[in-house]
Amino acid sequence: MTATRFIRVAWLIVKKDLTIEARSRELVLTTLFFAVSCVLVFAFGFVRDQNPIGEAAAGILWIAIAFAGTLALGRAFERERYHDVLHALLLAPADRPAIYIGKLLAVICLLAVVEIIIVPLISLFFQTPIFRHPWLLGLLLACGTLGFASVGTLFAAMLVRARSRDVLLPVLLYPITIPVIIAGVRGTVLLLQPEVDVIMVRAWIGMLVFFDVVFITLSLWTFEPLMTD
Amino acid sequence: MAEPGVSATTAKNAMISGHFSDDFDCLVFEDVSRYFGRMRALSHVSFSCTAGEIVGVLGPNGAGKSTLLALASTLITPSAGGIRYGNQGTHERGGNVRANIGMLSHDTQLYPELTARENLQFFAGLFGVQDPASCTEAALSRSALRGRGDEPVMKFSRGMRQRLALERALIHDPKLVLLDEPFTGLDDLSSKSLANRLRGLRENGRIILLTTHDFEAAEGLLDRAALLWDGELLNVEPVTGSLRDHYVNHTGKVAGTAKVSR
Amino acid sequence: MIASRWFPVLAVIAMVFFAGAPLMIARAPYESTMGLVQKIFYFHVPAWIAMFLAAFVCGISSAIYLFKGKKLADHLAVAAAELTILFGLIGLVTGPLWARKAWGLWWQWDARLTSALILWMIFVAYQLLRQYGGPGSDKLAAGMALFGMANVPFVYWSVNVWRTIHPTTNVVPTLVPGMSEAFFWCSAAFILMFILTLSARVKLECHRAAIDRLYLSLDD
Numbered sequence: 257m258t259a260t261r262f263i264r265v266a267w268l269i270v271k272k273d274l275t276i277e278a279r280s281r282e283l284v285l286t287t288l289f290f291a292v293s294c295v296l297v298f299a300f301g302f303v304r305d306q307n308p309i310g311e312a313a314a315g316i317l318w319i320a321i322a323f324a325g326t327l328a329l330g331r332a333f334e335r336e337r338y339h340d341v342l343h344a345l346l347l348a349p350a351d352r353p354a355i356y357i358g359k360l361l362a363v364i365c366l367l368a369v370v371e372i373i374i375v376p377l378i379s380l381f382f383q384t385p386i387f388r389h390p391w392l393l394g395l396l397l398a399c400g401t402l403g404f405a406s407v408g409t410l411f412a413a414m415l416v417r418a419r420s421r422d423v424l425l426p427v428l429l430y431p432i433t434i435p436v437i438i439a440g441v442r443g444t445v446l447l448l449q450p451e452v453d454v455i456m457v458r459a460w461i462g463m464l465v466f467f468d469v470v471f472i473t474l475s476l477w478t479f480e481p482l483m484t485d
Numbered sequence: 486m487a488e489p490g491v492s493a494t495t496a497k498n499a500m501i502s503g504h505f506s507d508d509f510d511c512l513v514f515e516d517v518s519r520y521f522g523r524m525r526a527l528s529h530v531s532f533s534c535t536a537g538e539i540v541g542v543l544g545p546n547g548a549g550k551s552t553l554l555a556l557a558s559t560l561i562t563p564s565a566g567g568i569r570y571g572n573q574g575t576h577e578r579g580g581n582v583r584a585n586i587g588m589l590s591h592d593t594q595l596y597p598e599l600t601a602r603e604n605l606q607f608f609a610g611l612f613g614v615q616d617p618a619s620c621t622e623a624a625l626s627r628s629a630l631r632g633r634g635d636e637p638v639m640k641f642s643r644g645m646r647q648r649l650a651l652e653r654a655l656i657h658d659p660k661l662v663l664l665d666e667p668f669t670g671l672d673d674l675s676s677k678s679l680a681n682r683l684r685g686l687r688e689n690g691r692i693i694l695l696t697t698h699d700f701e702a703a704e705g706l707l708d709r710a711a712l713l714w715d716g717e718l719l720n721v722e723p724v725t726g727s728l729r730d731h732y733v734n735h736t737g738k739v740a741g742t743a744k745v746s747r
Numbered sequence: 748m749i750a751s752r753w754f755p756v757l758a759v760i761a762m763v764f765f766a767g768a769p770l771m772i773a774r775a776p777y778e779s780t781m782g783l784v785q786k787i788f789y790f791h792v793p794a795w796i797a798m799f800l801a802a803f804v805c806g807i808s809s810a811i812y813l814f815k816g817k818k819l820a821d822h823l824a825v826a827a828a829e830l831t832i833l834f835g836l837i838g839l840v841t842g843p844l845w846a847r848k849a850w851g852l853w854w855q856w857d858a859r860l861t862s863a864l865i866l867w868m869i870f871v872a873y874q875l876l877r878q879y880g881g882p883g884s885d886k887l888a889a890g891m892a893l894f895g896m897a898n899v900p901f902v903y904w905s906v907n908v909w910r911t912i913h914p915t916t917n918v919v920p921t922l923v924p925g926m927s928e929a930f931f932w933c934s935a936a937f938i939l940m941f942i943l944t945l946s947a948r949v950k951l952e953c954h955r956a957a958i959d960r961l962y963l964s965l966d967d
Contacts, residue, residue, distance in 0.1 A: 261613065268610045276598045279637075340592035343560055344653070348611045349584035407894065414890060419881030428876060431869045432894050435901040438909050459908070467901055474897055481813050482890045485561045485883060521882055523962045 258351065265350040269358025274365060276335070283331055283366055291324035291370050292377065299381055313382035314444035318400070318437050320374055321367065325404055326426050328366050329412040332359065337416050352483060353476045360409045360472075367401050384448050392457055393447055399464035400440040404433050406468060410475040414482040439464050508585060509571025511535040512557060512661055512692055517566035519552055526552040528716045529566070534709075536660070539683055539693040540721070541703055543732055544713035550696040551591070553713065554663050557694060558588045570661070584613060587659030589667055593650040597639035601630055601649050604638060605656060612657035624652040627682075643670040651679065655686075662686060664695035668702040676702040700729040712736060757943055764936035768929075775929040784848040789929050791841040793937035795863060798834040800941060801827045802866060805873075806896030809889035818956060819949075821885055824892060826948035828873050830941060835867035858910040862903045869895035 277283055295316055302312040336342040345355050375397070379386040386393065411428050415421040443460035446453050513533040519526045527549045534540045542550045555561045556568060559582060570582050595604050605624050609617035625631045628648040638646060647670050655662065662683075668676050676699075683693055683706060697703050707728065712719040712735050724731050772789050805827035812820035842860050843853045854860075873895070877888045 265611060268607060272596070272599070272603075272607050275603065276596060280598050335596075339594055339597065340590060341594050341596060343590065344588075344594040344608065345611070346560060347558060347583055347586065347588060349580035349613055350611070351580060410890075410894075414887050415880075418876075418884055418887060420879045424876055424880060427872050428891055431865060431872055432891075432898055434865050435898065435905040438905040442909060463901070463905060470897060470901075471894070474894065478813060478890050478893065482886060520963055523959050525963055 261350050262354045265348060265354035266358040269355060270361045273362035283328055284369055287324050287328045288370050288373055290327055291320045291374050294320040294323050295378060310382050310384055313378050313384045314441050314448060317378050317444060318440045322437060324370055325367055325408060326429060329363060329408045330422060330425055332363055333412040333416050342416055346483060353479045356409060356475060356479045360405055363405045363409055364401060367405060371397055389447055389452060395461055396440060396443045399461055399468055400436050403436040403464055403467045403471060406472045406475055407432050410479060435467060508660060511571060513569040515567050517556060517563045517568060519556060520564045525716045530718045532711055532718060532721045534692050534694055536690045536692055537687055538708040539687050539706060541707040541710045542696040542713060543710055548713040549716040550713055551665055554665050554696060558586055558663050559583060585660040587654040588663040589651055589654040590665045593646045595638050595650060598637055600635045600637055602634040605653060608653050609656045614657050620656055624656055628652050644672060644675055647671055648675060660691060662691050662693045666696055668697055668699040680706050704728050761936060761939040761943055764939060768933050768936055771929040771932045775926050784845060787841050787845045789933045791838060791845060793934040794834050794837040796934055797937045797941040798831055798838055801831040801834060802870060805831060805892050809892035813886060813889040813893060822949050822952035824889060825952055826945050828870050829948060830945055831870040832874060838863060856910060858907045862906045865902050866899060
């Protein structure tokens with residue numbers, strides 16, 4: 257009984273967020289544009305012989321995802337804070353972690369759209385053969401984005417009622433998600449080598465999966481106490 | 486758990502997706518205090534409301550009215566004391582209690598980008614209403630917004646948003662209805678319509694707790710008035726005669742004393 | 748925490764330990780490759796030990812505060828977080844000083860040092876949240892500390908694997924018998940200092956909370 261209620265509430269929230277997004281397109285467009293600007297800025301920042309450094313491509317990809325993700329998370333929850341809708345959501349009879357799952361899935365959909373655009377763009381700018389192992393790359397990006405978003409959604413939610421929330425979100429989020437960035441960047445670098453060390457890439461993906469499981473569980477566990485005053 | 490003998494309650498419980506929720510007949514505040522650091526919002530408040538009455542919470546700005554409502558809605562927990570829903574002493578604050586609470590707060594709590602219909606359907610589904618579509622249509626008719634059901638809420642006027650927000654708060658037919666300054670922004674006709682709506686809810690055995698500054702709109706509506714001053718409950722008495730006189734009589738004494746206001 | 752009558756006794760013992768530390772360190776034998784510089788290790792590693800202890804205490808008490816709501820756990824978490832930052836700072840300053848003299852570089856991304864830096868930053872973030880998050884930030888910070896604790900194995904593993912691609916010299920030399928006495932002496936000194944400062948800071952927090960309560964009861 258409660259499981260179906262949980263899934264129903266999470267689904268309602270995802271549908272609601274995607275509907276709003278489809279209508280206003282605010283988050284998608286601004287986050288996408290910001291990610292592209294990020295890539296450009298970093299491409300100009302890391303140069304050798306007047307050309308962007310090919311080896312920097314992996315790092316720039318994940319930094320762009322992290323920065324764009326932070327922006328998207330902040331805005332996604334600002335929508336709930338505006339007109340105080342979050343309190344109406346918290347009054348729903350369903351288990352509160354369902355709200356967390358709903359917002360998490362919505363943020364992941366948004367970041368997926370951004371990544372689908374950014375990855376080919378990076379391949380273009382840096383002339384890197386990023387698509388040689390598309391499935392591994394896709395898995396790496398999926399697990400990494402999930403890890404980043406799972407912690408980010410919880411922090412963004414809990415900071416809704418805090419002061420200085422705009423600056424505190426990155427301050428809290430980046431130290432915790434350093435393992436995700438390390439795994440993502442190292443995995444991507446390995447995928448760009450002429451001889452791909454598949455075993456090592458799988459090891460990084462394995463760590464990311466483990467990270468995702470641990471931190472989603474922890475977030476579900478702590479969501480209720482962190483959201484009640 | 487719900488008493489099985491009463492048919493009205495079982496019918497209503499069945500409405501909440503076949504899962505029995507905790508129904509209750511009264512709301513009891515037992516020596517409740519709420520602090521924010523060094524600031525006292527509420528201090529040793531004790532009172533109770535039963536089904537089929539409208540209780541108004543009156544007081545000057547900063548008296549703690551909104552805090553009291555937030556505590557009753559389970560959004561905030563008391564720093565001291567407890568709140569009981571029903572005679573069985575259900576301190577449990579889980580989803581079952583929330584299923585029976587509806588709150589209309591200061592902000593409209595609606596998504597501006599969604600249409601009125603989408604907003605109501607979303608909240609109906611969220612609160613476990615069995616048939617969200619028909620409930621939404623009924624709510625739209627009640628608030629005279631049927632013609633504008635497919636317009637985004639950001640295009641609505643203040644009064645229209647308030648009417649829609651009221652429907653959102655009541656969409657799941659809650660037992661406990663909490664309203665924070667519901668008459669703000671409503672014109673004369675809407676105020677009267679809201680007052681009649683609340684009287685109807687009272688006939689249906691709901692517990693209604695509201696805060697207001699608008700004595701004219703609430704005239705003749707309140708059964709009892711709880712007077713808050715500086716976080717303390719002065720008294721909770723039945724209202725006889727003019728609401729404004731009732732208020733002035735009881736608070737005049739306090740305002741005149743040497744109590745230093747913070 | 749520590750009863751008032753024991754506090755001066757332990758404080759004196761701690762001072763004796765610290766006074767004797769230079770003697771113990773001087774008596775310890777020189778390490779073969781690095782000479783005198785290596786002796787900073789006797790303060791560097793105990794500082795890290797104290798930092799990890801503090802981080803651990805903060806994590807556990809944050810979990811208790813978040814799920815059980817005990818105010819004392821929150822006081823303990825605040826105190827432990829500040830000490831994590833303090834002892835971490837000692838470790839972060841002594842580390843590069845040692846590295847500069849021993850290997851000519853201020854910082855060379857050693858796995859352990861990097862992991863410790865990340866953990867230190869998590870607790871600086873904790874402190875920033877507490878200070879600038881406004882009311883209610885005590886619970887949010889407890890959540891942050893809990894996430895930080897859960898992160899430790901991931902940080903260590905990922906930094907370690909990342910570093911094995913670029914092998915570096917081993918920072919911590921093996922303990923020759925003559926060195927272990929000095930090492931344990933200094934470790935004991937730091938741990939004792941940790942316990943004392945933690946106790947004093949927790950007491951300060953308890954007093955602050957008591958003043959708030961008195962303030963509130965003023966009008967009752």
